Amino acid sequence: MSYYYRHVIIETYGSHGESSRHGIRARPLPEQGLPTSMKVECSASMRERHPIGTKFKVWAKIKDTVDAPHLYTSWQWKYEVVSYEDAQAFIRAKQWNTKT
DSSP states (O other): OOOOOEEEEEEEEEOTTSSOSOSEEEEEOSSSSSOTTOOEEOOHHHHHHSOTTOEEEEEEEEEOOSSOOEEEOOTTSOOEEEOHHHHHHHHHHHHHHHTO
Protein backbone atom coordinates (compact mmCIF):
# COMPACT_ATOMS: atom_id res chain seq x y z
CA MET A 1 0.00 0.00 0.00
CA SER A 2 1.42 3.39 -0.91
CA TYR A 3 0.98 6.32 1.41
CA TYR A 4 1.06 9.88 0.17
CA TYR A 5 0.83 13.31 1.74
CA ARG A 6 -2.44 15.17 1.47
CA HIS A 7 -4.38 17.80 3.36
CA VAL A 8 -6.47 16.37 6.17
CA ILE A 9 -8.77 18.05 8.68
CA ILE A 10 -8.03 16.94 12.24
CA GLU A 11 -9.45 17.94 15.62
CA THR A 12 -8.12 17.81 19.15
CA TYR A 13 -9.72 15.91 22.01
CA GLY A 14 -8.95 15.05 25.63
CA SER A 15 -7.25 11.66 25.88
CA HIS A 16 -8.82 10.67 29.19
CA GLY A 17 -8.54 6.93 29.80
CA GLU A 18 -6.10 6.36 26.92
CA SER A 19 -2.57 5.11 27.41
CA SER A 20 -0.86 8.31 26.34
CA ARG A 21 1.55 10.70 27.98
CA HIS A 22 -0.25 13.55 26.20
CA GLY A 23 -3.47 14.92 27.69
CA ILE A 24 -4.58 16.33 24.33
CA ARG A 25 -4.57 14.15 21.21
CA ALA A 26 -5.72 14.65 17.63
CA ARG A 27 -7.84 12.58 15.24
CA PRO A 28 -9.16 13.01 11.69
CA LEU A 29 -12.69 14.25 11.15
CA PRO A 30 -15.12 11.80 9.49
CA GLU A 31 -15.69 11.38 5.74
CA GLN A 32 -12.04 11.66 4.71
CA GLY A 33 -11.43 7.96 4.13
CA LEU A 34 -9.69 7.59 7.50
CA PRO A 35 -11.01 6.08 10.73
CA THR A 36 -11.82 8.72 13.32
CA SER A 37 -10.13 6.48 15.88
CA MET A 38 -6.79 6.93 14.07
CA LYS A 39 -4.22 8.86 16.11
CA VAL A 40 -2.30 11.80 14.67
CA GLU A 41 1.40 12.38 15.32
CA CYS A 42 1.70 16.16 15.27
CA SER A 43 3.01 19.17 17.14
CA ALA A 44 2.27 19.04 20.88
CA SER A 45 2.46 22.83 21.06
CA MET A 46 -0.15 23.10 18.28
CA ARG A 47 -2.52 20.89 20.27
CA GLU A 48 -1.87 22.64 23.57
CA ARG A 49 -2.01 26.21 22.24
CA HIS A 50 -5.65 25.89 21.17
CA PRO A 51 -8.81 24.75 23.00
CA ILE A 52 -9.86 21.10 22.82
CA GLY A 53 -12.12 20.64 19.79
CA THR A 54 -10.10 23.00 17.56
CA LYS A 55 -10.01 21.90 13.91
CA PHE A 56 -6.79 22.11 11.90
CA LYS A 57 -5.94 21.60 8.25
CA VAL A 58 -2.60 19.77 8.13
CA TRP A 59 -0.38 18.15 5.49
CA ALA A 60 -0.20 14.50 6.54
CA LYS A 61 0.21 10.90 5.44
CA ILE A 62 -0.42 7.52 6.97
CA LYS A 63 2.63 6.21 8.80
CA ASP A 64 2.67 2.45 9.24
CA THR A 65 4.31 1.38 12.49
CA VAL A 66 4.56 -1.79 14.56
CA ASP A 67 1.83 -0.61 16.97
CA ALA A 68 -0.77 0.74 14.55
CA PRO A 69 -0.97 2.96 11.49
CA HIS A 70 -1.45 6.62 12.32
CA LEU A 71 -1.40 9.99 10.57
CA TYR A 72 1.89 11.86 10.58
CA THR A 73 2.55 15.56 10.09
CA SER A 74 5.81 17.21 11.10
CA TRP A 75 5.78 19.44 14.16
CA GLN A 76 7.74 21.96 12.06
CA TRP A 77 5.15 22.35 9.30
CA LYS A 78 2.58 25.09 9.07
CA TYR A 79 -1.02 24.29 9.89
CA GLU A 80 -4.26 26.21 9.55
CA VAL A 81 -6.92 26.58 12.23
CA VAL A 82 -10.30 26.19 10.54
CA SER A 83 -13.89 26.66 11.67
CA TYR A 84 -16.32 23.75 11.74
CA GLU A 85 -18.05 25.19 8.67
CA ASP A 86 -14.79 25.59 6.73
CA ALA A 87 -13.75 22.06 7.73
CA GLN A 88 -17.03 20.63 6.42
CA ALA A 89 -16.77 22.63 3.18
CA PHE A 90 -13.20 21.39 2.66
CA ILE A 91 -14.22 17.77 3.24
CA ARG A 92 -17.22 18.06 0.88
CA ALA A 93 -15.05 19.63 -1.83
CA LYS A 94 -12.40 16.91 -1.49
CA GLN A 95 -15.04 14.16 -1.74
CA TRP A 96 -16.33 15.70 -4.94
CA ASN A 97 -12.81 15.92 -6.41
CA THR A 98 -11.86 12.32 -5.57
CA LYS A 99 -14.97 10.81 -7.22
CA THR A 100 -13.85 11.74 -10.72
